[in-house]
Amino acid sequence: MGTSGFALLLALQILLPVLAEEGSRPRQLIVIANRTLAVENLTQTTIANIYRRKLLVDDRGNAFVPVNLPATNPLRRVFSTALLKQSPRELETYWNEQYYQGISPPYVVASSEAVIRFVATTAGAIGYVLDCNLSDAVIVAFRVQLDFSTDQIAAPCD
Amino acid sequence: MAVGNRIPNHGARRAAAALGCALAALAGWSAPAYATDAAAFNPAPEPGHGYSLADLRLNLGGYITVRLKDLKGEPVQFDLRDINLLGTWIPTARWIFLAEFKVHNPIAITADRVSGADAEVGLERLYADYAVSPQLAMRVGKILTPIGRWNLTHADPLEWTVTRPLVTVLPFATRATGVSVHGALAFDSGNVLDYTLYVDGSKALDPLRDDIATEDIELRRLHNAFDTAVGGQLRYHFWDDRAELGASYSNIQVRGLKDRSHLFGVDGRCFWRQVEFTSEALIRYSDGTRENSEWGVFVQAAIPLVESLHAIVRLEQFKGDRAATRARLGTFGLAYRPQSSMVFKLEYRLGGHNQAVAPDGAFASASVLF
Known part of the structure; x- marks a missing residue:
């Protein structure tokens, strides 16, 4: 094994545990709600x-405010x-039709921080964030x- | 939707963001609704769905269509086909008010004249909607008649073709005035059943109603305006809402006809491998005579070719006994959607026994939902 091969092995030895830890860390998408909502009734x-x-x-x-x-x-x-x-793109047709029906x-x-702020201060509001937020x-x-x-989240926690 | 009583009031900044969003939408620009850091925390409408006056709980929008048509035996005509203005007002969680005004053909240009003589101004819809419960709402006013699917989504930017299938317009009044109840029932599977029941009293409530012909013809003996009607529609959404089936029934008294008529319709839509299939079939017959029976069917496919460009194929047949309303038609075209709210269409229609109701010809249009 040459010098370059040794360097590669060393790099993998250092990086693999880090990658494994990141890959295995539990991460969830959390649907959040304003405290006025009875969340026990909120099924998928x-x-x-x-x-x-x-x-x-x-x-x-009372209005739901997603x-x-x-x-x-x-x-x-x-x-x-x-x-x-x-996907949001697939739903565009749906929303255009709903808009024509008045919905x-x-x-x-803009951000997860804004989602939390909105949901926390708006009666009936519902949103979603990552567990780390x-x-x-x-x-x-x-x-x-x-x-x-499969879930491509480039910047998971802001 | 303006649910303003539950949205924090951020005053001018939100209004500025909403105005920017509305202008962007009108310009056909799909930039994010939050254009600045200052507006980043403010809730804003999804771009392309109207101009929201959140403090007034009002949303204003609509659509506009320009069209070129070249019908066999007629001069080529360019027209401003439709300007529809749509307003919704949601004063409280339970109430929704909707109004739609239509200006049809305000300007038509041919080789030898510019005319506004065919202009029509009308009230398409005007109703109040009250949510009795999560699954039940009551609606009072002028509505789109719940028969078939096309009639409920007939706005030009929402459709793939310039022309409308005959079966979606000739056998019934496309609008009804009265009372309806509607709602959606959700199942654990995720499938949803929409329902609508309606009672129409157009003779008393909408004396200005008129028979609706196709846009290209005026069949003087054709009647489809309702005096009264009662009916309903069921619509089942499944396959993660990539497919739906609808069934409609109405018992109607058509103006000018002696006997009441029954109208049965079925329709469906399905997305399969990005191809959209739609179809509707309908039959109408009278209690006392077969003289006024009509039936029709169409099938249509929108096939993606390259990004945002679709090929459209539609085959239809319509048969009516009252007038020269029988035709077999084929419509073949292209539709380009650079954004979901904007569509450019080009198509050619041809058929047999169709000269009286839907002559052969070419059509092109551009439509924007704003």
């Missing part, structure tokens, strides 16, 4: 229908695929385990 199907605006009010007549990250955000793509079963898509904010200001409604081999 219910959350999907809130985000599709099929469900506009709860049993007491909030999204921008369509280009990797976490939105993961959320959309996992819970709504379609607009969820509001958009979770805050005590909101309550957890639902957890989605992420698969790093």
Whole structure:
């Protein structure tokens, strides 16, 4: 084995444990809700229908207020695929048709920090963040385990 | 949707962001709604879905279409086909008010004249919607008649073709005025059943209603305006909402006809390998006579060719006994969607026994949903 081969082995010996630790670290997408919501009733199907605006009010007549990250955000793509079963791009046709029926898509904010701030201060609000961004200001409604081999989140924690 | 009573008030910054979003949408520019760091924490509408006045809980938008048509035996015409303005007001969580105004053909240009003589201004929809429960809402006012699928999504930017299948417009009034209840029932599987029941009293509530012809013809003996109607529609969404099936029934009293009519319709849409298939079939017949029966069907495929460019193929057949309303048609075209809210279309329609209702010809259009 030459010098270059030895250097490669050394580099792998140093890097592999780091990569393995990062790859195996549990990371979840957390659906968060304002404290006014009864989260025990929020199943995956219910959350999907809130985000599709099929469900506009709860049993007491209070509005559900879902909030999204921008369509280009990797976490939105993961959320959309996992819970709504379609990518943001696939849903564009759906939202154009809903808009014509008077139903607009969820509001958009720029970052996970903004999602938490919005959900914490807005009655009936519901959003999603990574577990590393979770805050005590909101309550957890639902957890989605992420698969790093398929969920492409470039900057997972901001 | 403006749910402003539950959105923190950030005043001018949000208004500025909303205005920027609206202008961007009108310009066909799909930049993010949050254009500045200062606006980054403010909730904003998804781009391309109207201009939101969140403090007033009001959303304003619409669509516009320009068109070129070259029908056999007629001069080539360029027209501003539609300007539709759509406003929604959501004062509380349970209430939604919607109004849609339409200006049709305000300007038509041919080789020898510029005219506004065919201009029509009208109220497409005007209703109040009250959410009785999560699964039930009541609607009062002028609505799109819940028959088939095309009629409910007929805005030009939402469709793949310039022309509309005959079966989606000739046998029934495309708008009804009265009361309806509607809602969505979700199943654990994720599938959803939408339902609508309606009672129409157009004769008393909308005396200005008129028979609706296709845009290219005026069949004087053709009647499809409702005096009264009662009916409903079921629509089942499945395969992660990549497929849906609809069924419609209406019992109608058509203006000018002696007997009441039954109208049955089925429709479907399915996405398979990025190809969108749609179809509708409908039959209408009267209690007392077969004289006024009509039926029709169409199937359509939108096939992706390259990014944003689709080939469109539609075959249809329509048969009516009242007038010269029987035709077999084929429509073949291209649709280019640089954004989901903007579409450029080019198509050619040809057929048999179709000169009276849908003559052979070429069409092109550009439409923007804003």
